[in-house]
Amino acid sequence: MEEGKLRFGVLGGGSWGTAIVKMLSENLEHISWYMRNESAIRHLKVEGHNPNYISSVQFDVSKFLLSNDINEVVSSSDVLIFAIPSAFLENELQRLSVSLSDKIIFSAIKGIVPESGLIVGEHFHDYYQIPFKNIGVLTGPCHAEEVAMERLSYLTIACADSSKAELVAKVLKSDYIRTKISDDIIGTEYAAMLKNIYAIAAGIAHGLGYGDNFQSVLMSNAIREMKRFIDKVYKMKRNINNSAYLGDLLVTGYSTFSRNRMFGNMIGKGYTVKSAMMEMNMVAEGYYATKSAHLLHEKLKKKSKTPIINAVYNILYEEKNPKKVFKKLTEKLD
Known part of the structure; x- marks a missing residue:
């Protein structure tokens, strides 16, 4: 060709x-x-x-x-x-x-x-x-x-x-x-979807006032959570530290250009989902991905630990208090 x-x-x-x-x-x-x-x-x-x-x-x-x-x-x-x-x-x-x-x-x-x-x-x-x-x-x-x-x-x-x-x-x-x-067509596509969820989590953390020290721990846990999730969906030999996985996660989680981080930041500052979407006037893919990832995880016969995805889901779809949810999340990260 x-x-x-x-x-x-x-x-x-x-x-x-x-x-x-x-x-x-x-x-x-x-x-x-x-x-x-x-x-x-x-x-x-x-x-x-x-x-x-x-x-x-x-x-x-x-x-x-x-x-x-x-x-x-x-x-x-x-x-x-x-x-x-x-x-x-x-x-x-x-x-x-x-x-x-x-x-x-x-x-x-x-x-x-x-x-x-x-x-x-x-x-x-x-x-x-x-x-x-x-x-x-x-x-x-x-x-x-x-x-x-x-x-x-x-x-x-x-x-x-x-x-x-x-x-x-x-x-x-x-x-x-x-x-x-x-x-790795399936793994890279799932990684591209999951990193938007983690970027929302990073944004929520920033909006709540968490600093760089916590953000680094959050991203470290996020890449390991991503690997566990993808391996359950489609296991093959892949290096999760490659740019398609870890690199994409980092730029989406930290960049000021990231609409998913921006969306999460607004949620952390007290915006409702609807008001945040209206003010952004852009699509934050991670919002829809969060529900889909949660449902898919529930269907997996052998679930992996996904505390970050669970936390974002509880905030966006269960309307749980972001401050309380992240307080519990901090106790699950290492």
């Missing part, structure tokens, strides 16, 4: 979708881009930038097929990179009247599909009959805002078919983007 012979399409007009289009545009002459917001498309065609997300990025729109018709973008693409928030993915897929069966699909979505309770790759496999060899995952550590500023960033591209992973890695690579490939 050669990238010049395959057509790429990006689905999603948010910050991460916009960043992915920026990365692709460094290497490709034609990209199809699905954005649901028709006014954003009109603005982009005239002004050359996304008016709503990382608007500092200026595009050569002559390279783009811009459309708010998902069928047009899917039909015109061989490789599809999905960057639609997991909570809205199935609703968008329901708009499809064309088949995905012959497409190569990469998920840049860091969450679980609520309708199925599955990570995105498994959802495409089980509900849309896409073979795992045609499904991949795109993970960090990499914030869209730093891609916009062309700060050096690293991506991990995972796929059961290494040639497809290498293909996508090649078209995303640039002077400011380093890429590596992995065969």
Whole structure:
């Protein structure tokens, strides 16, 4: 496979979708881009930038097929990179009247599909009959805002078919983007989902007034909890200290660009879930992931210890007092 012979399409007009289009545009002459917001498309065609997300990025729109018709973008693409928030993915897929069966699909979505309770790759496999060899995952550590500023960033591209992973890695690579490939498609996708939950926990801790000393203990426990959880779901040889796991966890837990940390910080300061979401005006994937991870953990025959996930779930969904929940959590960490 050669990238010049395959057509790429990006689905999603948010910050991460916009960043992915920026990365692709460094290497490709034609990209199809699905954005649901028709006014954003009109603005982009005239002004050359996304008016709503990382608007500092200026595009050569002559390279783009811009459309708010998902069928047009899917039909015109061989490789599809999905960057639609997991909570809205199935609703968008329901708009499809064309088949995905012959497409190569990469998920840049860091969450679980609520309708199925599955990570995105498994959802495409089980509900849309896409073979795992045609499904991949795109993970960090990499914030869209730093891609916009062309700060050096690293991506991990995972796929059961290494040639497809290498293909996508090649078209995303640039002077400011380093890429590596992995065969741990399930583990990297679960890690991308779980790190958002831990970032919310880090934000709650900050909002409650806990300092750097506690944050370091929280992150140390979080990576071990992540490993236990992923090993229960899909055990294979993996180094949890690699950047796709630990690196992505750290940047999401500590960065000021992290919307999940921001969301958690607001919860820790006393905001309700609804008020925090309204003020952010962005999707915090970790909110939806927390419920899905909790339900999945309950279904596992042999549960692992997940005190951090349990604490975040109790605060967000059981409306428990964050201060009291974290007081108990501090006694369970080491």
